[in-house]
Amino acid sequence: xxxxxxxxxxxxxxxxxxxxxxxxxxxxxxxxxxxxxxxxxxxxxxxxxxxxxxxxxxxxxxxxxxxxxxxxxxxxxxxxxxxxxxxxxxxxxxxxxxxxxxxxxxxxxxxxxxxxxxxxxxxxxxxxxxxxxxxxxxxxxxxxxxxxxxxxxxxxxxxxxxxxxxxxxxxxxxxxxxxxxxxxxxxxxxxxxxxxxxxxxxxxxxxxxxxxxxxxxxxxxxxxxxxxxxxxxxxxxxxxxxxxxxxxxxxxxxxxxxxxxxxxxxxxxxxxxxxxxxxxxxxxxxxxxxxxxxxxxxxxxxxxxxxxxxxxxxxxxxxxxxxxxxxxxxxxxxxxxxxxxxxxxxxxxxxxxxxxxxxxxxxxxxxxxxxxxxxxxxxxxxxxxxxxxxxxxxxxxxxxxxxxxxxxxxxxxxxxxxxxxxxxxx
Numbered sequence: 446x447x448x449x450x451x452x453x454x455x456x457x458x459x460x461x462x463x464x465x466x467x468x469x470x471x472x473x474x475x476x477x478x479x480x481x482x483x484x485x486x487x488x489x490x491x492x493x494x495x496x497x498x499x500x501x502x503x504x505x506x507x508x509x510x511x512x513x514x515x516x517x518x519x520x521x522x523x524x525x526x527x528x529x530x531x532x533x534x535x536x537x538x539x540x541x542x543x544x545x546x547x548x549x550x551x552x553x554x555x556x557x558x559x560x561x562x563x564x565x566x567x568x569x570x571x572x573x574x575x576x577x578x579x580x581x582x583x584x585x586x587x588x589x590x591x592x593x594x595x596x597x598x599x600x601x602x603x604x605x606x607x608x609x610x611x612x613x614x615x616x617x618x619x620x621x622x623x624x625x626x627x628x629x630x631x632x633x634x635x636x637x638x639x640x641x642x643x644x645x646x647x648x649x650x651x652x653x654x655x656x657x658x659x660x661x662x663x664x665x666x667x668x669x670x671x672x673x674x675x676x677x678x679x680x681x682x683x684x685x686x687x688x689x690x691x692x693x694x695x696x697x698x699x700x701x702x703x704x705x706x707x708x709x710x711x712x713x714x715x716x717x718x719x720x721x722x723x724x725x726x727x728x729x730x731x732x733x734x735x736x737x738x739x740x741x742x743x744x745x746x747x748x749x750x751x752x753x754x755x756x757x758x759x760x761x762x763x764x765x766x767x768x769x770x771x772x773x774x775x776x777x778x779x780x781x782x783x784x785x786x787x788x789x790x791x792x793x794x795x796x797x798x799x800x801x802x803x804x805x806x807x808x809x810x811x812x813x814x815x816x817x818x819x820x821x822x823x824x825x826x827x828x829x830x831x832x833x834x835x836x837x838x839x840x841x842x843x844x845x846x847x848x849x850x851x852x853x854x855x856x857x858x859x860x861x862x863x864x865x866x867x868x869x870x871x
Contacts, residue, residue: 450719451693451707451744456752459745459759463810464704466672467656475627475656482631487638493628498603500624507639508610508621516610524608528615531799532584538801539592543820555838558830564594564823565666567641569633570618571648574603574625577699579649580612585803586648586818587616593823599640601629625650630657634665647818649674649805668822669815671808675704676793677762677782679753679775682711684768688789689714690721692766695794697738698731705742708756712746754778761812764793783812835864 481489487506494500505512517525550559570586573579583600590598600618602609603625613621622629622640630650634657636642645666646658658667676696678689693705707718722739726732747753754775757765761781769775772787779785783806786793797804805818832838842861849857 450722451705451715451739451742453715454743454745456745456747456756459756464672466670466809467652467659471652472656472659475653476660478627479631479634479657479660482628482637483635486636487632487640490624490628490632490637490640493626494624497626497628498624500604504623506623508605508623509619513610513614513618513621516607517614519607520611525611525615528580528584528612531581532588532612532615534799534801535584535588535803536592539589539803539820543592543594543824546821546824553830553832554841555834555836556830556832558828560826560828563825563827564596565644565825566595567597567643567645568595568599568823569630569643569646569665570598570600571625571629571633571646571650571654572600572602572609572612573648573650573654574605574609575651578602578606578609580608581798581804582648583609583612583618584616584799585805587613587618589803589818589820590647590823591617593820595823597641599633599643601625601633603629625654627653627657627660630654630661634661645823647805647822666822668805668818669807669811671763671806671811673702673704673808674699674764675706675762675808676764676766677706677708677757677760678766678768679757679779680707680709680711680714680768681750681770682714683770684709684711684714685789686714686717686721687725689718689768690725692793693718693739693742694722694725694729694735695792696764697735697742698729699734699738701734701737702741703738705739706760706762707742707744708747708753708760709744710747710750710753715744715746718744750775757781761810763806763808763812764796766791766793781813783807783815783817838864 491506546562548561550557568590572583587598587600598618599620600613601622605621605623610621632640633643633646643665647668649671655670659670680689697703697705729735745756747756757779758781763783765782766786767775768789776787784796784802796802803818807815842864845861846858
């Protein structure tokens with residue numbers, strides 16, 4: 446077996462490592478599919494499902510209550526208990542998140558203003574299929590939507606297994622669209638037959654799913670556009686090379702385009718981690734995929750912790766794991782990440798598999814401006830205002846009138862001023 450190395454790059458090359466989330470060619474081809482499903486609905490959806498998902502002509506596109514319940518009851522007791530425990534941990538965290546936000550009421554001149562918190566009505570949740578069907582993503586997306594109070598939750602996953610359908614049932618999905626790719630996203634966005642047009646579409650997927658989410662984002666809300674998964678480990682001289690290699694290999698086996706990364710204040714650690722890769726890959730069933738991903742990863746030696754923290758913030762990774770002695774102190778200084786794992790005991794895979802926080806996270810550096818999936822994605826914050834004391838609101842009306850005239854909008858000015866001159870019923 447050939448040795449596998451994380452290539453060492455200088456600090457000034459970090460920005461060049463950022464990748465676009467989708468290929469322009471895929472975007473163009475996905476646009477054709479999305480528009481066709483928008484125009485022809487269920488008929489086009491079935492044609493693409495037959496072509497791309499190998500769906501049998503007689504197989505149902507949609508699986509509803511009876512099929513989901515049958516799948517849930519058909520798996521083993523151990524599997525059902527595992528999915529139920531994991532869903533409960535995800536739900537507990539999401540419910541606690543929801544409790545952190547509340548309606549607002551603020552006194553203003555002559556009355557009050559505020560916001561209400563309302564969930565969207567319909568959500569579409571995507572769970573990848575492919576070589577590694579992500580049952581955990583079904584739980585992460587559907588459970589979170591339900592915890593936010595979403596009334597109607599549809600899931601989509603290509604060729605869903607009995608385990609995937611059982612997860613959908615346990616999570617609380619109303620139905621599962623048994624197709625994937627751009628055509629599934631188009632159906633969730635625009636509706637197709639019994640599939641309703643969704644107010645939001647969330648969940649990870651391949652380049653076709655990501656491209657389609659971009660294309661429909663003017664029609665429906667999305668969580669964010671994410672590319673291949675990534676893990677950055679920040680390590681010092683106290684870090685364990687075997688643990689680092691284990692965590693990076695767990696990330697690398699996702700996909701050949703996954704991105705394992707290491708920033709360290711202790712340069713000899715890079716060689717030690719590379720040596721561990723060689724040892725651990727010998728018995729790894731997913732070795733071929735993991736090796737390919739490792740070759741696309743990198744390591745960056747930093748002169749000290751201050752520089753290492755700045756490098757981590759420049760990378761803004763999906764997952765950031767702190768394998769350092771003073772993890773709590775460093776955690777208070779880093780800013781840009783999708784999810785943070787403090788200390789070597791806090792394995793990133795525990796986040797993947799339902800410790801509580803959601804594993805649907807921003808990649809490719811967009812953690813600088815996006816957060817991971819949460820109940821907040823499914824909530825709206827419409828504002829309101831009530832003026833019930835005309836005299837107390839006089840200054841407010843006067844300022845509105847003056848600002849309107851500054852902008853040249855006379856009808857706006859008159860609308861404000863008339864309330865100073867005329868009694869207005871509540």
